[in-house]
Amino acid sequence: METGIDSDLDSVFKLSGDGRFTVTPEVLDSYKKYGYIIIRGLLTAEESSLVEEGWNVDPYLQPGKYPQADDKGDLMELAVWDDASNDATGLVGRSENLAGAVEKLLGDEVYHYHSKFLCKPPQTGGSFIWHQDYGYWYHNSLHFPDDMCTAFLAVDDIRQDNGCLKIIPGSHKCGRIEHLKYDDQIQADLERVEYYKEKLGVQEVVLNKGDVLIFHSNILHRSDKNDSDRRRLVLAIAYNTKRNNPTKPHHHPQYKEMPKVTNDALLEWGKNKLWDSTKVFYDPRISKKHMDNIKREASQVALPTAQSFQCVGECIVAIYPLYRLQFYL
Numbered sequence: 392m393e394t395g396i397d398s399d400l401d402s403v404f405k406l407s408g409d410g411r412f413t414v415t416p417e418v419l420d421s422y423k424k425y426g427y428i429i430i431r432g433l434l435t436a437e438e439s440s441l442v443e444e445g446w447n448v449d450p451y452l453q454p455g456k457y458p459q460a461d462d463k464g465d466l467m468e469l470a471v472w473d474d475a476s477n478d479a480t481g482l483v484g485r486s487e488n489l490a491g492a493v494e495k496l497l498g499d500e501v502y503h504y505h506s507k508f509l510c511k512p513p514q515t516g517g518s519f520i521w522h523q524d525y526g527y528w529y530h531n532s533l534h535f536p537d538d539m540c541t542a543f544l545a546v547d548d549i550r551q552d553n554g555c556l557k558i559i560p561g562s563h564k565c566g567r568i569e570h571l572k573y574d575d576q577i578q579a580d581l582e583r584v585e586y587y588k589e590k591l592g593v594q595e596v597v598l599n600k601g602d603v604l605i606f607h608s609n610i611l612h613r614s615d616k617n618d619s620d621r622r623r624l625v626l627a628i629a630y631n632t633k634r635n636n637p638t639k640p641h642h643h644p645q646y647k648e649m650p651k652v653t654n655d656a657l658l659e660w661g662k663n664k665l666w667d668s669t670k671v672f673y674d675p676r677i678s679k680k681h682m683d684n685i686k687r688e689a690s691q692v693a694l695p696t697a698q699s700f701q702c703v704g705e706c707i708v709a710i711y712p713l714y715r716l717q718f719y720l
């Protein structure tokens with residue numbers, strides 16, 4: 392193909408001449424067959440740089456960053472938040488090109504389940520073990536894996552040596568695979584993974600800055616450590632459909648309308664760069680406790696409304712700075 396980097400990828404598409412992305416029957420068939428699509432050049436270099444500023448300079452995001460070690464102790468840096476914001480990181484996920492495409496692929500109105508930045512610093516950025524995102528989301532009272540996907544947006548060029556994603560195309564057709572504990576890590580049943588690797592093959596998803604991979608929640612994936620001198624930064628936006636609203640509240644949001652914006656909204660925003668202060672970040676070390684509380688409450692009382700759930704979110708934000716102090720000092 393013209394970029395010269397996707398020789399063994401099957402499901403690669405690009406924008407049309409007018410800068411729009413259309414989910415044609417061919418795109419939809421490809422997503423259903425392989426469980427993923429790649430859109431090359433979803434964002435221009437200028438637009439990608441605005442998203443990158445979300446990681447580098449958004450003042451509200453900086454305190455939301457937390458480290459995560461893999462099994463060898465190699466560290467990644469993450470930030471995870473709930474609502475699709477009114478700034479660079481949110482506008483890309485709400486754009487007609489991306490959110491509009493996801494709606495067509497999933498076949499219903501979609502909302503923002505959560506977003507995260509995944510930064511693998513040079514040399515130190517750690518690995519991810521084989522998993523399906525739905526392997527975890529299943530436990531969040533979500534019932535229809537076909538209604539969920541992740542848009543994995545390359546904010547840096549991503550190659551094999553800086554920890555590109557590896558996927559097993561077609562593995563979304565295997566259903567939810569049991570996730571088991573191996574040496575303190577929860578990962579997809581490795582005996583099955585070996586079989587699927589043999590049967591379906593593994594593809595390395597090499598992306599240029601501004602490309603996006605959209606993959607089904609049951610696609611098996613992993614990634615290696617960053618062995619290069621270049622950072623690997625990704626914005627991963629998780630979507631869920633309105634009709635698949637979780638049946639119990641948990642540490643990610645229930646359905647909430649996600650207004651779409653035109654594709655030029657990101658560049659428009661770039662003229663003033665007003666960062667959105669309303670994003671609710673969390674640290675999994677808190678969320679686990681939070682999740683336990685929510686579960687306990689949910690078993691005793693009726694489902695809280697979206698509004699009361701938001702209150703819980705605000706409490707977390709309130710205690711968050713204290714918690715970090717305790718952790719890092």
Ligand SMILES: O=C(O)CCC(=O)C(=O)O
Nearest residue numbers: 509519524556613614625
């Ligand atoms: O960033 C990566 O390489 C994988 C991240 C991932 O799979 C996840 O966060 O669920």
Ligand SMILES: [Fe+2]
Nearest residue numbers: 522523524612
């Ligand atoms: Fe994942």
